[in-house]
Amino acid sequence: MLFLVAALMLLGVVLGTVAHAxxxxxxxxxxxxxxxxxxxxxxxxxxxxxxxxH
Known part of the structure; x- marks a missing residue:
C-alpha cells in the first residue's frame, strides 16, 4: 500500500499538477x-x- 502511495506521488510530481505545487x-x-x-x-x-x- 505504501508503495502505491509512493508510486502515485512520484507519477504526480513527474506528470501531473502536483509538479506545480x-x-x-x-x-x-x-x-x-x-x-x-x-x-x-x-x-x-x-x-x-x-x-x-463469530
Missing part, C-alpha cells in the same frame, strides 16, 4: 494520504477479525 505541500499531502490509508487498513483488519471470529 510546492514540494512541502506535496509531501504533506502524501503523508496525510498515507496516514488515512493506514487508518483505513487497520480498521478493516480489526473489523474482519471481529466478524470472522
Amino acid at each position: 510546492p514540494l512541502t505541500f506535496t509531501a504533506v499531502a502524501a503523508v496525510v494520504i498515507t496516514v488515512w490509508l493506514g487508518i483505513f487498513a487497520l480498521r478493516e483488519r480489526h473489523a474482519r477479525r471481529h466478524t470472522s471470529a
